[in-house]
């Protein structure tokens with residue numbers, strides 16, 4: 001059996017080495033390191049893939065969120081509703097822009113934002129909702145868009161973990177996550193579903209005016225050379241990273257399929273164990289999500305019952321099985337984001353999940369014997 005890794009970027013590279021190397025060498029030979037042709041072509045390629053009018057490449061997924069909020073012209077004191085259970089980048093940029101983060105609880109079944117809690121959190125100051133498609137699974141976009149329309153709010157989708165996933169509306173129409181709200185963002189951090197070889201990110205929108213604004217903000221607020229109309233930032237996707245992404249984008253769907261396959265094998269090996277819960281169906285599905293496009297399994301995350309999560313983590317470590325606890329502490333209890341308005345009983349689900357969740361190795365190169373080995377250890381421990 002091959003050594004088990006949480007993410008196996010070496011094997012993935014070996015399979016497409018010639019294509020990636022060619023693409024990167026081309027940038028070096030042309031010395032077009034900043035905003036070169038590879039960046040322009042990646043922008044077009046991603047627009048086609050996502051079926052969205054505008055992709056604005058930028059330096060990383062955190063910048064993408066910040067720039068999206070700057071582009072919507074949110075003002076200090078405006079309230080932005082987002083989830084208590086996610087990576088801190090989402091709440092970090094809200095706070096950095098002097099907006100007021102309003103954290104809400106998630107659904108226990110699929111770790112995504114609880115729409116009833118969104119409704120309860122809305123005040124006259126609320127300006128935007130930031131759903132995160134956590135672990136690769138689409139949030140309840142039909143309802144989120146309805147709430148936003150009712151209350152005249154922006155929707156900014158944090159799609160850093162779900163690129164390639166699609167949400168199916170009741171009409172049957174399927175739309176790629178990140179392109180449903182007013183604006184969507186993603187990250188090309190190496191371990192994400194579409195990763196480059198360093199930092200990278202992008203913003204998506206179908207709104208021509210917003211796209212124009214965002215393209216200026218990523219480039220020092222310049223719409224005409226050396227004319228600075230708004231306060232901007234310097235946030236670019238490197239030409240070399242764009243070259244890597246151009247070589248990898250054609251494989252994204254097959255990578256996501258491989259992840260779904262791995263998820264299906266995990267679930268069939270674990271589902272009869274009453275000491276744990278495997279991932280559940282999403283909002284728009286009647287079936288478990290390993291079979292549809294709404295979940296691209298950035299993580300395969302299970303819930304361990306009866307306070308046995310930390311024991312299992314130790315057991316897996318002893319067997320050299322990597323794993324992750326995403327996330328051990330809810331954002332409302334992080335020192336940087338403490339707020340006296342929060343009440344513990346409003347976060348019962350995130351508080352519980354932080355004690356129960358464990359993420360198992362998940363990547364496009366995972367092999368059946370590795371999954372079987374991992375599940376055997378888990379089933380032996382949780383008898």
Ligand SMILES: *Cc1c(COP(=O)(O)O)cnc(C)c1O
Pocket residue numbers: 060061062063086087089090132158160161186187188189199200201
């Ligand atoms: C990775 C991630 C980000 C940040 O992306 P970076 O490229 O690392 O800045 C933001 N939100 C979520 C949900 C993420 O998983």
